[in-house]
Amino acid sequence: MQQALRLSELAGRLGGRWREGADPLITGAASLADAGPGDLSFVAGPGHIAEAKSSGAAAFLVAPGVELGRPVIEVERPYEAFARFLALQLPDPDRLYPPGVHPTAVIHPEAGVEATSVGPYCVVGAGATVGPGCRLGPHVTIGCDASIGRDCVLHAQVTVREGCLVGDRVIIHAGTVVGADGFGYLPGPGGQAKIPQVGIVEVQDDVELGALVTIDRATTGRTVIGAGSKLDNQVHIAHNVRIGRHCALSAQTGVAGSCTLGDGVITGGQVGIADHIVIGDGARIGAQAGVIRDVPARAAMFGYPALDFQESFRITAALRRLPAALARLRALENHGRGPGTKAGPEQET
């Protein structure tokens, strides 16, 4: 935190109401389990009250009316208020990525860089632009004719390849690669012939890309990450994919070529989506699912191949009964019947 504050002062900053006599000095934030002296924590709901009472926290953000017998700030949505408190804890961005263009940055004379901070050893190619308010960590590479909007943060080692477009307020974590060639080949007598990938990637406003994400440029046209979408670490987006707005793709998810995801699609971790699949708005795909058919809007899918979650859960439950069911089937075949009902063609072993 940039400065310690009394609980009563914090209440004002967070839009809540300070309610107990004690007014501790707050120096940090922590979960109920980890909190110690000086820490502010929060009570997400009634199920956490017991844990809060035994927590080492100095004070708590709680919903109106929650009684802990401890110093609290009452606020309508405690977790949201806690998130606002966390924002106060962030280190000063001027310390992390100091203002100015570091003298070691190699910026092409035909590039247009208005960024607040360009770190050591950044490389910005001919024709590229970086908007005002941006902060680039060390070793960021912006290819020729690429464009980065306003107020973006690109952490260390990020690569944005030539011609790609990044909107405003985009955050890209370390090591992520935007605009590598799509995986396209023509099989022929001499092996796989490369299909040139002349399209680009468009990352729209307010997107956040985790660390070590890959988003491939389109064969022609654009691979699109829609406004407000969030991609976790190690997600892979293939060429020609279009991701809608406000999607959330968890870590290690892979989306194959030419898929279209609607708005608000959510995937668990390690999901795979086969090429040319269309997924409707608001669909949810469970972790590790493998999607091989189009998914309607607002569907919830699980498993491999992915099925509607109710069917998938029924199958999963049934599977645990399968070994015994095979024994029961055999028993039925062997008991009290004529010769025509004996064991089937497959012998059990």
Place this chain on the structure above:
Amino acid sequence: MQQALRLSELAGRLGGRWREGADPLITGAASLADAGPGDLSFVAGPGHIAEAKSSGAAAFLVAPGVELGRPVIEVERPYEAFARFLALQLPDPDRLYPPGVHPTAVIHPEAGVEATSVGPYCVVGAGATVGPGCRLGPHVTIGCDASIGRDCVLHAQVTVREGCLVGDRVIIHAGTVVGADGFGYLPGPGGQAKIPQVGIVEVQDDVELGALVTIDRATTGRTVIGAGSKLDNQVHIAHNVRIGRHCALSAQTGVAGSCTLGDGVITGGQVGIADHIVIGDGARIGAQAGVIRDVPARAAMFGYPALDFQESFRITAALRRLPAALARLRALENHGRGPGTKAGPEQET
């Protein structure tokens, strides 16, 4: 595209026949769905003719005899011709990776670098060589005694560790790591003791490695990526693996230690192959499959654990009938039989 061309001129360059009266100026390439004025598109087969007729493209590459009533170039294999056209659209490599060794590159005096282009902040270690015609993007690291052949492209942030060998015409996308230590430990009383990994990686001619790929060095000897093989983004190849020629491994596939893949093996995305597995020439492994037994040549495998695709598909189809089958089994047990044929040992709930 480096310059706009009339359709009639393009026909010559692409080895096709210009067939209609109109001779539009072609300024770009696009799919049928995305094409607009100035774009050349292509008709892959008869199934796309209707879409082509309503496409906004200025002209089309078509197979001989296809009638669209629109400007076309006739050519035997339209998609191949389109790929050749895409190559004309690529940006000038001298713009992306300008000729010469950037003054910030740190090249050891005992290294031998003949490359066409060495980008800013590249680091080339003692004893390393980089052949003529190569282009290295910014921040590429070539370890001591590593060798890069002729006419390779290594994009930004690529790391090739000490002693590793890269052939001719190899493309390595951004952030990929060739030659990190294999994952080898000896369990002991004080935990896992590291087994030194003193082998190398050999990447043969005409290989393409996607972005953020990892290929580990062998414990002893070589991890080999055979000539012409293509690895998509985020593929992981463990130590001592041997990948044959002209394989294509889709994104996020992982190959565990000491596997041997024959020539022409193709995997879908997110495939996992357990250690010491041997996969025969031309085998195909479906997306997300988990291979735990050797695979014969030309087999097609799916599922987890991976089975022959016909068996796998039968099981997948049968699974959807399993919940009802359990109910039918119960019904059989309950109807028209003596006490000896009642429900089996497991009670259904």
Place this chain on the structure above:
Amino acid sequence: MQQALRLSELAGRLGGRWREGADPLITGAASLADAGPGDLSFVAGPGHIAEAKSSGAAAFLVAPGVELGRPVIEVERPYEAFARFLALQLPDPDRLYPPGVHPTAVIHPEAGVEATSVGPYCVVGAGATVGPGCRLGPHVTIGCDASIGRDCVLHAQVTVREGCLVGDRVIIHAGTVVGADGFGYLPGPGGQAKIPQVGIVEVQDDVELGALVTIDRATTGRTVIGAGSKLDNQVHIAHNVRIGRHCALSAQTGVAGSCTLGDGVITGGQVGIADHIVIGDGARIGAQAGVIRDVPARAAMFGYPALDFQESFRITAALRRLPAALARLRALENHGRGPGTKAGPEQET
């Protein structure tokens, strides 16, 4: 190897006994299958004696009493001795990462760097410390106030973000990112609102992180990688996770937020662990498994969703009999019964 040695000399260095008349000059190490003249290999157990007899190796490490009729060194644990021999083969670290701070390294005046070697273009932020004995490859970024202990090796392109703690003797392979923001958002009317991630990552002593690993900083507090644990390439560890001591997580494994793994947990490749899962000491999770419930200590789990390995294997075996079982069920329904026992509600197709 830094120098060739006679087998008799090597015996002394490796704590073994030289036993045959011949005393070849040893110049390299290799597996039985790959070994050639000058190579030392090893016989892991009786099952490898035949292969050893036909191996091209110059000499062998064998258990006491093993007879090959070839030059050998007898030693209690041949594979361990071979690992010690491999350590002699490693290149000189002063050649790979030369002593001293490279003049291009950008070290903040308020940083404390005692490292043995800081490579070209490293960037060390304000308040950061790097202990004695450390070697940093090229392009390593150490964020503000981060701390790296003694005798660590950080390979090229590693990023350790602000405030994160790395212990002693830690090895981090190329491109790995420690301390990117956890994937935390609050859904709201305007999309996903970012929850600031103000915690850190603590990587304890003797950890090894593979290439292109991601370990996210905690929302508050610490994401912890316990002492001696080993993470293979492309592993992802989400925010607030606690990994115990001496764990081994194979490539492409993903651990979702707030999981707790005990000591000695081992995962195969591509394992996924859902958020808030607790896994007991010594548990083993098979490759590609998806863990969605807590796992007791020393359990062995397989499959998706992960089950105890015995149950999982029974189900896997039963699955292959399922298609035939459905036919047998149909046969039972159709033969020798009254109308009440005919085919169930689902029609087979």
